[in-house]
Amino acid sequence: MKHRIICSILALFAFLTPSAQIIWTEEHTHFDLHFEPIALIAVSQQEIQLSPSMTTTSGLPAFTDSLSASFHLRYTISPVSPGPQLVHSVSLPIGLSSSWSTIPFLPASGTCSLAPSATHNGTDQLLASNIFGHSGTAPQDGIPLTVRISWSHQQYQNLVANLHLLNLTYQCL
Amino acid sequence: MLVRMILLIVYLLIINILKGQSLAVNYSQSLVEITGTHLHPPQTAGADYASSIPLNQGAFVSVQDVRSRATWCLLAYGNPPIQGSATLKIIPDIASVPPEVVGTNTPSELMLQVQPQPLFSGIGPVDQLFLSFTLEHAQVSQNVNTSPVYIQYQLQEGGCPPGP
DSSP states (O other), X not given: OHXXXXXXXXXXXXXXXXXXXXXXXXXXXXXXXXXXXXXXXXXXXXOEEOOSOOBOTTSSBOSOEEEEEXXXXXXXXXXXXXXXXXXXXXXXXXXXXXXXXXXXXXXXXXXXXXXXXXXXXXXXXXXXXXXXXXXXXOOEEEEEEEEEEEEOHHHHHHOOSSEEOOEEEEEEO | OHXXXXXXXXXXXXHHHXXXXXXXXXXXXXXXXXXXXXXXXXXXXXXXXXXXXXXEEEXXXXXXXXXXXOEEEEEEEESSOOSTTOEEEEEEEGGGSOGGGBXXXXXXXXXXXXXXXXXXXXXSOEEEEEEEEEEESOOTTTOOEEEEEEEXXXXXXXXXXXXX
16 A cells, blocks of 8 residues: 555656756747838949931931930839939030930839839939839839830030940939 | 655655746847848848848847756747748857856857757746747848747756757
8 A cells, every 4th residue: 555655656746847848938929020111223324425426417416315225124123102203313524405205214123113104304404203012023124125215406516525424323222 | 654755756756846947038129120231231232132141130038936956948939830931049048057057058159940849958937048040031022011929838857959
């Protein structure tokens, strides 16, 4: 009888004594990861060399010239604010006014996409374009962007050199 | 004689049951920011996040109310997982505690999974064991806004099992 009692207590002791499989305690924790919106837009800098003077049959420079250049636009965007805007601006040589437009591009995915062609008839600074689309965040390897610039005969004659640098900047707001 | 023995056993039993091991984990930050600086170098447009991002986050672990020579194993698991394909790596800093409290089979790092994995093998009470964290395989297209990271820590008696 005594032996049975001792064995029972020992068995109970062994059962309740923690073994390697017994969890003593557990702690539940958490913290937050916040992924900041990322808006990186890069436009490869490209020099546009004006073509040799374009002449009409009369031998005078053409009244309006047109340039077009394709820019390789690469960007990574994570969702920004609702209704994001892509704003681009161009800086032209002093004294040159311009009229220009961008060909719309609609990336397959991306937070910002450019709305229909933007045309500016101002002086030397440009322009805001409406943005629509909010369709994802996949990085784009390249989006062709065409800028056409035209100017008057007078403006054309004011060009002091054949090489001008057009600085285009893009910003996703 | 028998009564004394029974009383002793019962006493040991009660002491053993009532002994409450304590585990505390304190993070240095409640919110960790992931920004454009964490993109894969050179961090230009079109880049995705770096495959491994050291987080500006640390944690101090304290294990108390254990016998001085008791061996134990700290395990960790994450449930639910982090959004997308991102995972969290936890690295115990063995140098942050005296060498005599470090048990055998302490892993060098732990990839957080939904099942408990050994993180640290200890002997006796441990104070201020430091943990560091890295975010693995985050993607710009998948990881957005604020994402909670839930980590559960388990304290088990006995050392950690040998790693694979």
